[in-house]
Amino acid sequence: MNRRRFLTLSACAAWPLRASAAPQEWRGRAMGADVTLRLRGAGPAQARAFFTEAARLLAHVDSQFSLHRNSDLARLNRDGSLRFPDDDMLALLELSDELHRATGGMFDPTVQPQWLARARGENEEAARALTGWQRVERSPREIRLRRPGMALTLNGIAQGWAADRLAGAAARHDLTDLLIDTGEIRAIGARGWRAGLADAQGRLHRQIVLRSRAVATSSPEGTRIGPGHAPHILAADGRAPLWDTISVSAPSAALADGLSTALCLMSRQAMDAALRRLPQCRLELALPRKNAAEKPDSAAI
Numbered sequence: 001m002n003r004r005r006f007l008t009l010s011a012c013a014a015w016p017l018r019a020s021a022a023p024q025e026w027r028g029r030a031m032g033a034d035v036t037l038r039l040r041g042a043g044p045a046q047a048r049a050f051f052t053e054a055a056r057l058l059a060h061v062d063s064q065f066s067l068h069r070n071s072d073l074a075r076l077n078r079d080g081s082l083r084f085p086d087d088d089m090l091a092l093l094e095l096s097d098e099l100h101r102a103t104g105g106m107f108d109p110t111v112q113p114q115w116l117a118r119a120r121g122e123n124e125e126a127a128r129a130l131t132g133w134q135r136v137e138r139s140p141r142e143i144r145l146r147r148p149g150m151a152l153t154l155n156g157i158a159q160g161w162a163a164d165r166l167a168g169a170a171a172r173h174d175l176t177d178l179l180i181d182t183g184e185i186r187a188i189g190a191r192g193w194r195a196g197l198a199d200a201q202g203r204l205h206r207q208i209v210l211r212s213r214a215v216a217t218s219s220p221e222g223t224r225i226g227p228g229h230a231p232h233i234l235a236a237d238g239r240a241p242l243w244d245t246i247s248v249s250a251p252s253a254a255l256a257d258g259l260s261t262a263l264c265l266m267s268r269q270a271m272d273a274a275l276r277r278l279p280q281c282r283l284e285l286a287l288p289r290k291n292a293a294e295k296p297d298s299a300a301i
Contacts, residue, residue: 177191194207220233233265
């Protein structure tokens with residue numbers, strides 16, 4: 001199970017807006033989550049070529065961002081530096097920086113030591129001293145973590161990044177009607193795909209239509225970690241999530257993915273400020289946590 005959320009497919013089941021012939025389908029895995037591609041209007045040879053490239057792209061995403069293999073990210077965390085990083089790594093860190101600024105610091109990939117401490121039942125306050133996005137230096141020559149013991153996680157954004165890479169591949173193969181599910185959903189095509197948005201328990205709350213757009217859902221209690229069964233989404237400053245479920249749509253799956261993660265930790269006032277900074281994004285669902293120590297500023301959306 002992906003460490004930051006239950007699989008989005010359970011919260012965002014998507015299907016064609018209008019019935020037609022059954023789609024061609026491909027299944028794989030990336031970043032610890034199942035990946036499903038549903039393709040319409042393509043010939044068998046065109047579909048096979050795309051699915052072959054999809055498998056290669058997903059393997060590349062794992063080789064860059066996985067925490068569970070000898071990836072570039074794992075080596076960065078182990079050594080504290082990574083020489084001549086891949087362009088994808090630099091681009092994803094740049095997007096992470098944009099989200100960090102837009103969310104007032106709530107999106108922060110440096111929470112990995114804190115997450116590990118929570119998972120192991122260790123002192124989170126001590127691990128919190130190792131966080132700080134400003135301590136991450138990056139350039140085409142090197143990425144460096146400025147404090148020993150620091151580590152990054154990109155699990156809050158890399159699945160969306162994988163969906164966007166697959167969308168780019170689809171364009172190169174002249175595909176115009178496609179549903180990509182990497183744990184985040186990206187739909188391609190003007191005809192549209194309907195998506196049902198649900199909470200961590202699978203209860204459906206609303207439906208939206210995606211036309212060449214992405215949606216991501218985050219639920220802190222969708223996965224619980226550590227001896228205390230604590231929520232798996234956490235803030236660098238230690239604050240508890242305010243929201244049970246957040247769904248965000250955006251032009252890219254990576255942007256929707258990262259923003260839905262951060263908004264789980266933010267008051268409604270702070271959330272609105274972040275959305276003003278990212279006007280291309282829309283809040284599609286916001287369900288408050290019933291047992292939150294601090295209540296959000298408004299009711300569910």
